[in-house]
Amino acid sequence: MAEVVGTLDALVADIGAGAVLAVPKDYSGVAMAATRALLRRGVRGLHVVGVPTCGIQVDILVGAGVVATVETSAVTLGECGPAPRFGAAVRAGTVRVLDATCPAIHNALLASEKGLPFIPIRGVIGSDLLAHRADWQVVENPFRPGDRVVVLPAIRPDFALFHAPLADRLGNVWIGRKRELMTLAHASAATLVTVEEISDANLLDDPVRSPATIPDLYVTRVAAAPRGAAPLGMTGCYAADGAAIERYARMARTAEGFAAFLEEWMAAG
């Protein structure tokens, strides 16, 4: 059974140095408030997987110097452009990037969900991504000689961390249409979730909600964090705060500006 914990510090208490941490893209529910708790822990050397992309959350973690590897298809601030601290770290060579393409991340998690060591993907042949990914291989389709197919190793995150609208006291988590979070929870060794609200009713008793609910079987810990995705949005609850993200994009252009942002952001929660 999942544990419902009272603080965000307790939620992320097990994430240690070098952990493989998978996080969703901005639209799917990013645990921003819990990210602050992660930084408070003083964690280092994270291997972050952006499923299949990531944004301000990973840019902050990279800027704070706690990320060794970023594995994703894109790091983007959306309308506010590319991620500035990520870009600076790439130029400085202080972060290792495992550049991917969106369906490669999805497929590799699917492999993990099914206990498969690897999974094929169409496309990719001729992309420089392949040339720079020693762990991606080209094999021949055993059922059709001459047909070359790329295969990817399964991604098995130590932790998945995301934000959702609703959970119950048992730790069942309602995700709505964000079905990739279900795959992510299945694929990960531990799943940590913040939610807008914790319901007293069992979500699995509701036949409308239950098919879009991650059962507590796959959930390690849940904590309430109202507006826990801000300044990003949470579908059905609140929109992204474009002005706040734009302000971040501006401040994070320089190391000094980012340091000022980080100090202010850490003090705010």
Next chain:
Amino acid sequence: MSDAGPWGPERRAQTALLVATIADLLAGCRHVAVGQQSPIPGTAALLARRESAGRLRVSVLDSDRLSSFTNGASELFDCAAEGRIDAFFLSGGQIDGRANVNLVGTGAYPRSDVRWSGSFGSAFLYFIVPRVILFREEHSRRVLVEKVDFVSAPGTSPPGVYRPGGPHALVTPLALFRFDRAAARFRLESVHPGRTLAEVLEHTGFAFDYAARPAVTATPGAARLAAMRDVVREEVAEIYPRFAARLLDGAG
């Protein structure tokens, strides 16, 4: 990746022309998918849907109202893999004469001089979707290069590589190009009104085929502009509020 100039009547007219040009490229499609941060292709797809009398389906990624996907972020790719998506849009920090697209960065990899966001779904969708339309609001030699610094997704593939899809056309503020997959070259289809072949040649960093007197891109008429404004007001404003406000200003 800088953008077109400030919003005034000139930029609004140019944007309307780009929307109409892209909408025409979607003729005959049953399902068009639109990625994130693509207001002009998105508007074009929604205009084409309105003009198709209900035949065209448009799926806008990460929109709850303009997408019927319920299987999460991977459904777009699965849907494309099943052959259910006819057209998609890609852009690039660099696009070269063989239609290779670079979304990663300039200079040597991995420590790029300028690092962009990353390849997103390009290394898959470019192979799979039959009609990929390349679009960029900047037409310059730094964007349209002879050879990209990093191939996020190749424009063409050798025989034996599974490739039902690929580049169809390239739309910029100066011109419309078609891509000839067999020759692996762009051909200038038309030059936008008020622009010249000389201008296109001057600002394009790759070689392409062209007629001595290229056609002029059709300008949308009053009725089409009115339909476009309705689409922007009623549909685009929900997903791209800032873009909609700028486009409608003074013309709403």
